[in-house]
Amino acid sequence: MSTETTLIKQHVIDPEICIRCNTCEAICPVGAITHDSLNYVVKADVCNLCMDCISPCPTGSIDNWRMMPKAKAYSIEEQLKWDVLPAELSAEELAAAGAEVGAAQEEAQAAAQAAASSASAASTASASGFNSAAYGATIPPWSAAHAYTNLYGPKAAEKTITATVTGNLRVTEVGKQDGQQDYDTHHIVLDFGSMPFPVLEGQSIGIIPPGVDAKGKPHHARQYSIASPRNGERPGHNNLSLTIKRVLEDHDGQPVRGVGSNYMCDLQVGDKVQVIGPFGASFLMPNHPKSNIVMICTGTGSAPMRAMTEWRRRLRASGKFEGGKLMLFFGARTPAELPYFGPLNNLPKDFIDIEFAFSREVGKPKRYVQDALRDRAADIALQLKDPNTCFYVCGLKSMEEGVVMALRDIAQNAGLDWEAIGGALKKEGRLHLETY
Known part of the structure; x- marks a missing residue:
């Protein structure tokens, strides 16, 4: 032929x-x-x-x-x-x-x-000789709860679900991005009323902005990670929260107002939004109470980490839960740009171990989340050896390779076989990479 x-x-x-x-x-x-x-x-x-x-x-x-x-x-x-x-x-x-x-x-x-x-x-091959995605799991941890997905789909308008805005709170200071544009991040609460919308920590939803694009076509959905635990932003209510940063420039640094982010950040209480989803069946937290969770994130990548942390906090508050170790490595350019900075500092130290990393803090050297991991190499090595530990990475794509390489180096410096550990993390659903 x-x-x-x-x-x-x-x-x-x-x-x-x-x-x-x-x-x-x-x-x-x-x-x-x-x-x-x-x-x-x-x-x-x-x-x-x-x-x-x-x-x-x-x-x-x-x-x-x-x-x-x-x-x-x-x-x-x-x-x-x-x-x-x-x-x-x-x-x-x-x-x-x-x-x-x-x-x-x-x-x-x-x-x-x-x-x-x-x-x-x-x-396992890449241009640089290291492909971080090769170690990312595509299955959830064995003890994760069953996730419902695609209950409401994007193919037809009648398949969306309408949610009502019940809260819109700015969770960073308003400042200038590189001295030129305002930036801010919002915590937005959506209520689904009597319509079923079950979600788990680590899932996401799609928001369809109103109007049409430059070609006269309806806007496609924008995806946002859920920032609240499975029983709602307010326990016992059919609601959820999102963490959304107002987008004011594209990936090339050119000024642009992101359609979805600016629409969401400008919403008022009582406004209605069209939602599809939920999405995601692998980036899920373990349910096994003895599981350790290491969370590594930047900016609004903190949304699923907030959901996991809050669910563990509520279980702990019930007095009937003895959970594994929680570690959070959270990066931003400055403390002013880090969402939930105040509430995170108020969490009990015996509940969660937090390391902040700021890359543009005045008068201090640049520090990224991978640097924070290396600084805690002894603790991370212990978690890498523990089959009950799950790792979650969420944030900008540029962080992914540095984080996974840091895990590799920590393992090797501790005398561990990284390929065996990395393979197990992937096969057992214990290393999840969600970067964009």
């Missing part, structure tokens, strides 16, 4: 369901996924069908495929313009393109199986 008529199994992403969370691009071991301001897409000539991105996707948008003549595979340029997935080609259309459908499908399936069997080896 010629190259022109070779049939391939092309991996595509459903733009109607995708919530642009960046999980797939972050975890892809071969760099096959990219995005622009509209869509996340897959490079057909790079994707090796390893399936590493499938289970971590919170919505299932990643699990889509098209049998295509190789010469006519959808290009990146085509995919970036999609509002919906194109229809699958029929057997007649494939035959008209010259593809011998039966034999070609078998060939494509065989190629997919071969790629999947070699995925673990490929995923």
Whole structure:
């Protein structure tokens, strides 16, 4: 069969369901996924069908495929313009393109199986020789509670759920970002009334901003991690909270007002918002009371850590819970930009061990969360050796490699076999990376 008529199994992403969370691009071991301001897409000539991105996707948008003549595979340029997935080609259309459908499908399936069997080896390689994502778990800890997902979906407006804003509190000081723009972070409480919306610590939801984008299309959902425990921001109520920083610049430092973040930060009590989800079935806290939890985060990556900490605090307050160790490594540029700084300092020291790391504190050297981990190497080594310890990393993508490399170095300096420990952390659902 010629190259022109070779049939391939092309991996595509459903733009109607995708919530642009960046999980797939972050975890892809071969760099096959990219995005622009509209869509996340897959490079057909790079994707090796390893399936590493499938289970971590919170919505299932990643699990889509098209049998295509190789010469006519959808290009990146085509995919970036999609509002919906194109229809699958029929057997007649494939035959008209010259593809011998039966034999070609078998060939494509065989190629997919071969790629999947070699995925673990490929995923350990990267341009720098170290791929932090290779150690990230895609399954939850064994004792995690069952997570409900995708109860309300993004494909049709009637599938959303309406929540009412019952609180909007600024949890950082208002200041100037690099001396130019105001920044602030808000703690927002949403109430779902009588509609069921069960969530667990570590899950997220999607918010659909009102209005349309520059192309006249409805805004896609923005994903936010839940900052409250499973029984609500207010115990016994059908509500939850979010931690949202007002976005005032893009990743290149150019001024821009983030559609979702500014909409959310400006909400008033009584306003209604459209919600989809919940999402996420792996970044979940262990239920086993003796489990230790090491939380490493920056900025609004503190949201799931707040949820886990508060659930443990409530269990402890009940007088019937004797939990494992809690450690928190929390980074920000300055104390003024760190959400929940005051409440965190008021938590009992025998309940949680907290290390702050500030990278731009006046008169002090830069310190990042990975530096704080190294400073506590002896304690972290003990946690790495303990099969009851789970590690959670959440924040900007730029922190991920430094954190995982710090864990590796701490393990090796303590005489531990990092590859064995790193493999166990992944296989047992004990190292979770949620970066963006």
